[in-house]
């Protein structure tokens with residue numbers, strides 16, 4: 201139930217802010233959860249955004265606001281407790297593992313709790329066991345990490361030292377990490393538990409993947425730091441560094457952590473994502489550089505073969521998904537390393553077979569997702585294309601042509617803000633926001649204007665969404 205004050209504010213904000221000419225503009229995309237990304241905080245705080253990124257900014261603000269309506273999140277919200285008995289321990293169940301009760305000589309149906317500890321569990325790669333959602337620490341962390349990133353970006357668009365968006369971040373970070381009652385313990389001892397009689401009481405190393413979105417959180421926090429956000433105080437920063445240091449120690453010394461980073465496939469790539477980002481969070485820049493170099497000199501070497509294919513992903517049950525998934529992780533590792541060490545050259549770093557991230561994308565672009573029954577997964581390639589085009593250039597226009605055909609709204613996607621330069625987007629649309637067209641101003645002023653105008657437009661949406669939520673909750 202909503203607190204009365206919030207209820208009142210939503211009503212007020214919706215009645216004050218809704219202005220029809222603004223609301224008809226519908227170039228805000230629905231939220232998409234991308235597997236991972238690192239957004240260079242220096243690029244964001246410089247605020248030199250292309251004047252074609254207005255729609256992307258509008259999506260970002262809208263995503264920040266809609267995600268925030270689900271928070272704050274905490275591991276203590278789940279309806280059960282990890283085997284430790286400590287409600288502040290993170291927990292999830294291995295998504296592809298299923299009970300096989302055929303060998304159990306029960307005379308009646310087993311309760312779920314009995315199945316978890318009695319029946320052996322077997323792996324069916326790619327087949328989600330729906331009961332993994334009974335505990336949803338993972339879904340909460342996904343939303344948390346996206347909320348931190350998009351709220352930080354939304355905060356950065358305004359020239360303020362504090363805003364509703366930065367205050368959201370502090371609220372969410374406190375609830376998930378720092379609060380003495382609701383904060384998560386810095387370990388993943390119970391992530392992706394496989395259950396069953398033999399292995400039911402501990403997580404598996406694959407569970408480390410659950411927290412890959414830590415990169416997004418670190419992006420957001422670096423933005424708040426660099427913008428000298430007054431909500432992100434020295435005290436909360438120190439507390440978060442202390443938390444991250446303990447978690448880094450767990451990742452680097454617990455066998456679940458070390459096994460995950462030693463994985464040859466996407467699990468390893470995402471594990472390096474987390475470690476490299478966490479080292480930035482604790483201000484250990486050389487440590488982050490070492491992690492990045494270890495990735496590119498290590499498991500990356502075997503990940504892309506001479507045809508640009510990814511031999512550890514292609515044989516999986518969802519090869520189109522897994523190729524793009526690992527691409528996202530490789531791209532994120534490259535971005536992190538380039539940020540930590542601007543003199544590094546991860547994008548040109550070749551594998552043993554002489555290939556690069558670009559070769560892996562080019563190969564994946566030739567794959568028909570329908571061939572493996574993965575038509576639903578086609579969108580997973582879009583942010584990878586945008587990242588590669590923005591980084592390596594698009595001299596023959598093939599990347600933009602692919603996007604324009606398969607995803608005509610790509611310039612309204614959040615990633616279009618930081619995957620620049622990338623052709624597309626329309627300045628005219630930005631000026632049309634204010635009910636004017638063809639206004640010509642000097643470029644610098646126009647950039648600032650487009651951002652300011654976007655705030656007017658997008659500030660409509662929380663009110664509208666709020667009103668809809670109120671209707672849903674109260675039953676109008």
Ligand SMILES: *[C@@H]1O[C@H](CO)[C@@H](O)[C@H](O)[C@H]1NC(C)=O
Nearest residue numbers: 301306307308309310311315
């Ligand atoms: C034993 O329990 C399993 C899991 O609940 C159930 O599928 C099966 O039908 C039960 N067997 C008998 C004989 O009740």
Ligand SMILES: *[C@@H]1O[C@H](CO)[C@@H](O)[C@H](O)[C@H]1NC(C)=O
Nearest residue numbers: 231267270271336339340343
């Ligand atoms: C996460 O956000 C999605 C909307 O993007 C929502 O459907 C879901 O319920 C949220 N889950 C949690 C745990 O916040």
Ligand SMILES: *[C@@H]1O[C@H](CO)[C@@H](O)[C@H](O)[C@H]1NC(C)=O
Nearest residue numbers: 247358359360361644648649
């Ligand atoms: C941002 O705010 C500061 C302090 O209020 C002001 O000096 C500066 O001119 C502002 N910058 C822009 C781009 O509006």
Ligand SMILES: *[C@@H]1O[C@H](CO)[C@@H](O)[C@H](O)[C@H]1NC(C)=O
Nearest residue numbers: 505506507509510511514515
């Ligand atoms: C590259 O990997 C793919 C997928 O495993 C495989 O089909 C192909 O034969 C490999 N190519 C070479 C040259 O090894």
Ligand SMILES: *[C@@H]1O[C@H](CO)[C@@H](O)[C@H](O)[C@H]1NC(C)=O
Nearest residue numbers: 567568569570571574575578
């Ligand atoms: C996959 O199949 C769907 C439905 O048949 C079709 O609309 C889509 O264009 C196909 N995708 C590709 C990349 O061929």
Ligand SMILES: *[C@@H]1O[C@H](CO)[C@@H](O)[C@H](O)[C@H]1NC(C)=O
Nearest residue numbers: 545546547548549591592593
């Ligand atoms: C690859 O190396 C070349 C030559 O040093 C450089 O010009 C180019 O910018 C590099 N590519 C990327 C994507 O960094």
Ligand SMILES: *[C@@H]1O[C@H](CO)[C@@H](O)[C@H](O)[C@H]1NC(C)=O
Nearest residue numbers: 633634635636639652653656
């Ligand atoms: C919209 O444009 C008009 C004319 O250029 C200007 O006077 C007005 O301040 C603008 N509104 C906003 C909200 O920026």
Ligand SMILES: *[C@@H]1O[C@H](CO)[C@@H](O)[C@H](O)[C@H]1NC(C)=O
Nearest residue numbers: 251627639640641642643646
């Ligand atoms: C948008 O930016 C481009 C590139 O900087 C510039 O050439 C163009 O004049 C700008 N358009 C407007 C309307 O400001």
